[in-house]
Amino acid sequence: MKLLVPIKRVVDFTVKVRVKPDGSGVDLENVKMSMNPFDEIAVEEAIRLKERGLANEIIVVSLGPAACQETLRTALAMGADRAVLVETDAELEPLAVAKLLKQIVAKEEPQLVILGKQAIDDDSNQTGQMLAALLDWPQGTFASKLEIAEGKATVTREIDGGLETLELPLPAVITTDLRLNEPRYTSLPNIIKAKKRPLDTLKISDLQTDIAPRSKTQKVGAPQPRKAGIRVNSVEELVTKLREEAKVI
Amino acid sequence: MALLVLAEHDNATLKPATQNSVAAARKIGEKADTSEIHVLVIGHQAVPVAEAAARIEGVAKVILADEVELGPQTAEILTAQVLLQLQAEHYSHLLAPATTYGKNVLPRIAAKLDVQQISGIIDVLSPSTFVRPIYAGNALATVESIAGAIIVLTVLSTGFDASPLRETSAPIESAKELAKDSAGVRLVGRQLASSDKIELTAARVVVSGGRGLQKAENFQLLEALAAKLNAAVGASRAAVDAGFVPNDYQVGQTGKIVAPELYIAVGISGAIQHLAGMRDSKVIVAINKDPDAPIFQVADYGLVGDALEILPQLTAQL
Ligand SMILES: Cc1cc2nc3c(=O)[nH]c(=O)nc-3n(C[C@H](O)[C@H](O)[C@H](O)COP(=O)(O)OP(=O)(O)OC[C@H]3O[C@@H](n4cnc5c(N)ncnc54)[C@H](O)[C@@H]3O)c2cc1C
Ligand SMILES: Nc1ncnc2c1ncn2[C@@H]1O[C@H](COP(=O)(O)O)[C@@H](O)[C@H]1O
Numbered sequence: 085m086k087l088l089v090p091i092k093r094v095v096d097f098t099v100k101v102r103v104k105p106d107g108s109g110v111d112l113e114n115v116k117m118s119m120n121p122f123d124e125i126a127v128e129e130a131i132r133l134k135e136r137g138l139a140n141e142i143i144v145v146s147l148g149p150a151a152c153q154e155t156l157r158t159a160l161a162m163g164a165d166r167a168v169l170v171e172t173d174a175e176l177e178p179l180a181v182a183k184l185l186k187q188i189v190a191k192e193e194p195q196l197v198i199l200g201k202q203a204i205d206d207d208s209n210q211t212g213q214m215l216a217a218l219l220d221w222p223q224g225t226f227a228s229k230l231e232i233a234e235g236k237a238t239v240t241r242e243i244d245g246g247l248e249t250l251e252l253p254l255p256a257v258i259t260t261d262l263r264l265n266e267p268r269y270t271s272l273p274n275i276i277k278a279k280k281r282p283l284d285t286l287k288i289s290d291l292q293t294d295i296a297p298r299s300k301t302q303k304v305g306a307p308q309p310r311k312a313g314i315r316v317n318s319v320e321e322l323v324t325k326l327r328e329e330a331k332v333i
Numbered sequence: 334m335a336l337l338v339l340a341e342h343d344n345a346t347l348k349p350a351t352q353n354s355v356a357a358a359r360k361i362g363e364k365a366d367t368s369e370i371h372v373l374v375i376g377h378q379a380v381p382v383a384e385a386a387a388r389i390e391g392v393a394k395v396i397l398a399d400e401v402e403l404g405p406q407t408a409e410i411l412t413a414q415v416l417l418q419l420q421a422e423h424y425s426h427l428l429a430p431a432t433t434y435g436k437n438v439l440p441r442i443a444a445k446l447d448v449q450q451i452s453g454i455i456d457v458l459s460p461s462t463f464v465r466p467i468y469a470g471n472a473l474a475t476v477e478s479i480a481g482a483i484i485v486l487t488v489l490s491t492g493f494d495a496s497p498l499r500e501t502s503a504p505i506e507s508a509k510e511l512a513k514d515s516a517g518v519r520l521v522g523r524q525l526a527s528s529d530k531i532e533l534t535a536a537r538v539v540v541s542g543g544r545g546l547q548k549a550e551n552f553q554l555l556e557a558l559a560a561k562l563n564a565a566v567g568a569s570r571a572a573v574d575a576g577f578v579p580n581d582y583q584v585g586q587t588g589k590i591v592a593p594e595l596y597i598a599v600g601i602s603g604a605i606q607h608l609a610g611m612r613d614s615k616v617i618v619a620i621n622k623d624p625d626a627p628i629f630q631v632a633d634y635g636l637v638g639d640a641l642e643i644l645p646q647l648t649a650q651l
Binding site for chain 1: 348407408409412433436437438439441442443448449450451462466468469470471472476477478479480481516517525526528562573574579581589594595606612615616617629631633634636637643646647650651
């Protein structure tokens with residue numbers, strides 16, 4: 085079984101981004117970039133499936149600028165077999181990403197696509213569900229446990245209120261939640277080995293799909309800052325403040 | 334053309350987030366030439382849900398699709414049923430709560446319609462222009478939908494006060510056609526926390542615990558405080574990962590987003606991802622033994638000290 089794992093290069097999760105004064109976006113100059121954390125979990129899950137003998141090839145794919153090669157190399161160092169970069173400097177909406185991924189799925193014919201549930205930059209939480217729709221495949225989103233057996237995926241999902249378990253016939257789309265696994269670190273020997281693994285580059289035009297934008301970001305602004313608060317010195321003082329000043333209890 | 338809101342429910346009760354989505358639809362309606370709002374209830378033996386939805390202020394009609402196959406409410410069957418409704422009547426907008434329910438199904442529908450969904454809106458500027466947080470709420474994007482037959486939105490409850498329930502009811506219609514195809518997906522089961530728990534996203538007061546509470550048993554101190562304040566209990570990711578509390582307690586960028594009147598963060602450091610879920614609370618209290626913890630930068634009232642000592646004192650004084 086082949087596994088496809090789409091990974092996005094995003095601002096590192098430790099960075100607090102700043103909005104550009106002209107409202108055109110956030111400032112990404114000299115900001116640390118990393119693999120989207122949910123996608124690291126997706127890569128890890130794919131590797132574990134392979135280690136358990138349930139898969140034989142893991143293809144990672146990223147859509148974005150040339151710098152995404154670095155992210156793909158990280159995934160190869162973790163244990164992916166092969167990488168595909170769809171190189172573009174264009175801003176892609178989740179629908180466009182899903183359409184391009186659909187073309188890659190048609191070429192590679194994986195049995196399972198594992199994505200992150202959410203990219204921590206756009207916070208869209210859409211691409212996996214959209215890809216499943218376009219492929220007419222079943223979806224198991226926000227997975228915290230995944231089992232594969234007899235042509236079926238059994239997925240435990242994190243939902244409001246608790247957990248839900250679904251059984252999906254393969255091929256299927258899975259998106260990862262935080263509790264699915266803890267991604268491994270890459271070791272130096274594996275990073276060196278990864279340099280020899282294939283990384284193919286495609287252009288958007290190779291994939292022949294309509295990715296005309298359907299939405300437009302007019303402006304990016306900063307949220308209201310919170311006004312500075314105070315320190316209280318005792319529980320008594322806290323209770324008094326909450327009662328008499330804030331009037332919330 | 335009307336606006337369609339997909340109701341969130343568990344076949345027995347309507348989830349309050351639906352009322353916030355109706356509120357968003359009303360705000361769009363005020364700015365558009367149409368303001369008729371329909372609510373679609375899809376499930377099995379869900380008549381009480383439809384009755385509750387019919388009482389939401391601003392709702393003109395409820396459509397109930399009720400059938401055993403629809404009971405599990407998987408993304409696949411919900412999508413099929415919503416698409417039938419969109420064929421039966423014309424709608425300008427489709428909305429659902431930005432909860433795990435709406436996040437799961439709405440993008441699937443949007444893709445079928447070749448539409449770019451706008452996720453997690455917190456404000457409506459025009460019938461096609463919306464505000465949504467990005468980068469863990471560190472930026473707010475104004476996004477316009479520029480193409481597509483319909484506008485598809487998920488709604489963050491924190492952005493819109495729930496549309497209230499009224500005495501009178503809107504009419505309830507049965508869906509003319511029912512979806513059958515669940516794409517072979519089978520619901521094996523659900524493990525849900527007891528339903529008497531106060532809903533995090535609807536609570537007036539939230540008390541949340543982090544890794545600083547050190548072990549699951551210590552969450553009882555937080556539960557006791559919550560009981561006194563009639564509060565919902567939340568947590569940081571670290572507390573969930575450590576197994577102190579179930580996953581759906583997680584407040585944050587990738588968990589639940591809350592904005593109560595009062596948020597009390599106990600033993601939580603204040604990582605960007607946590608702040609994303611609570612920074613719009615009206616009053617924030619932080620209790621942490623580290624005077625330099627970043628949570629104090631957003632707190633209206635900060636108390637430095639050991640949570641395990643402070644919590645029982647605080648509960649006793651309320
Ligand atoms: C992709 C991604 C998504 C994430 N999503 C979320 C999310 O949605 N929500 C979320 O919360 N986090 C999220 N995180 C995790 C986030 O980055 C932090 O790791 C997490 O919020 C830390 O939790 P914490 O504050 O409980 O733990 P810590 O950062 O370990 O802080 C514990 C705090 O407790 C204090 N403390 C210790 N003992 C005591 C005591 N006895 N009394 C009082 N105080 C004490 C310490 O001083 C410290 O400040 C996410 C991370 C990633 C990478
Ligand atoms: N440009 C991209 N390249 C590769 N994968 C992506 C890209 N954008 C989104 N994805 C995948 O889709 C998931 C969800 O992203 P989003 O819908 O944008 O929140 C991510 O976790 C990735 O797995």
